[in-house]
Amino acid sequence: MARRGLAAHIRGLEAGIGVVRHRLSLPVGEQGAKRAPGGYRSRREWHAKSRRLTVLEARRDRAVADWRAGRVRVVRGGKRLANTRHHLDTAQLTDERWRGRWEAARMFLSADGETGKRYGNETIRITPDGHLSVKLPAALAHLANAPYGRFALAVAVVFPYRGEEWADRIAGNRAVAYTLHHDPDRDRWYVTASWQRREVPVLPLDAALVAGCIGVDMNDDHLAAWQLDPHGNPVGEPHRFFYNLTGTASHRDAQIRHALTRLLHWARGCGVKAIAVEDLDFSTEKTREKHGRRKGFRRLISRFPTARLRARLVSMAAEHDLTIVAVDPAYTSKWGAQHWQKPLTTPRRKTTRHDAASIAIGRRALGHPIRRRTAPPPQHQSDAAGHRTAQAGPSARGREETRPRVPGPRTRCDGPGRGANVGDQCAQNRSGHTTEHESWQQHSIPLSL
Structure with a gap:
């Protein structure tokens, strides 16, 4: 994790150096484009950023040197908790409580699982009934209270979350990793069990x-x-x-x-x-x-x-x-x-x-476009491959409604209300009238009685 953090720090420094170099190369006050920033606004800012470039390059060189040497800077217990030692009044902690948190954060015990071993882990073993035992190293073998150099705890372990999955894995002797840590505020020990699932088939x-x-x-x-x-x-x-x-x-x-x-x-x-x-x-x-x-x-x-x-x-x-x-x-x-x-x-x-x-x-x-409606095919437009589209402009009034009928001549013929069939409502373009009941249309009678 420290190596990944150092690599991300180097990438961030290189990105900042690239931007500063680009802006310093432009004339003062030059406008930027959409994808690239422009020059700095004043000579004072340009001078300050030139000094900033030197600082960034020095930081980048130190980080690259640490990366090549394989040196990582890690605070066991956490940097935040280490800095809290100097502000105990603000954190409302006493020296004893901080010391307990510091020692608990720096102390942990973990063991990776092994498939085929009994209950999935040889070093930290937990039986189905919750009994936990730890395999002691040779230097601590004299502290063992169980056979085969193991130290068994008197209390039982319970997994209230996903306990059934854990029980199924240890029943099949599949790998389960355990981590033991101490909570100084509650004065309790906790066990975390983790395992890797099999590959999930990817659906098309x-x-x-x-x-x-x-x-x-x-x-x-x-x-x-x-x-x-x-x-x-x-x-x-x-x-x-x-x-x-x-x-x-x-x-x-x-x-x-x-x-x-x-x-x-x-x-x-x-x-x-x-x-x-x-x-x-x-x-x-x-x-x-x-x-x-x-x-x-x-x-x-x-x-x-x-x-x-x-x-x-x-x-x-x-x-x-x-x-x-x-x-x-x-x-x-x-x-x-x-x-x-x-x-x-x-x-x-x-x-x-x-x-x-x-x-x-x-x-x-x-796979759909984001916009709600698109232009219909040319054959379905009102003017037969004309200019109209079904997507009205944002400024068009009533664009979500049906287009109103525009009075007046549109095809160089008589205007509305002046034709030969002005009084014949059945001759107009209205659905449900007798003019639509041709031989190819379905009448309004039931198909079966």
Whole structure:
């Protein structure tokens, strides 16, 4: 994990160096394009950024040197807890309580599972009735209180969550990994069991989307989801699953798991087999050199858990036999708000921009265009391959209604109300009258009595 973090740090520094070099090479005050930033606004800012470039290059060189030497900087117990030692009054902790947390965070015992060994683990063994024993190393063999150099605990272990799955695995001697850790606040020991599932068969995309899908728009504080039928039409009401990404890493992870659990339970209740999400990646977009003074936006994308959400959703969806479909995130929010937000807003339902984006994501996964209507074939247009389309412009009044009849001559003939059949209502273009009862039409009589 430290190596991955160091590699991500190097990539971020290189991205920032590239942006600063590009902007320094442009004249002061030059306007930027849509995809590339312009020059700096003043000579003062240009000079400050030139010094900033030197700092970034020095940081990058140190990080690259550590990477090549294989050196990692890890704080056993956590950097946050180590810094808390200097602010005990703010954290409302005593020295003894902090010391207990520090020792518990730095102390752990774990063992990987082994398929074929008794109960799936030779080092840390837990029997079906909950008895736990640990295989002691040779230096501690004199502390053993059970045969074969093992130390057995007097208390039993219980797994209230997925206990049946755990029991099935150890009954078949399949690999189960265990981790023991201590909670100093409650003064309790906990055992975490983990295992790897077999490969889940991947369904073809057409089979996964046969019952429609659920489009999910991931945001900073909630997941916006809407169910779509196979034709791309929204069904029912939108759903929002909120989470709070403040606090410790364990709290944030629990919030994400809770939101995803509610999403998956709702998806199973809807009867769909697929969930459509955006393939987001902000790994190279977090540098402040690219977004400048937009501190709020930088803070947003820095705390956005794209990788964790995606990894959690894929693993948890496999448990519910659901397929995850990743789509291109380009313009989903913009086009969803443009084509779906206003039509789906009612006096009793306020459709947000994120709800509309979830529809756009689902339609893109289903293979449908995001816009609601497209131009009909030329033969079905009013003027026989003329200029009219079924999609009216945004400024057209009554564009969601039937086109009104325009009075006056349209084909160089008599105007309305001036023809020879002006008084004959049956001769007009009206459905249900005698002029439509030709030999090829069905009369309004029952087929059988």
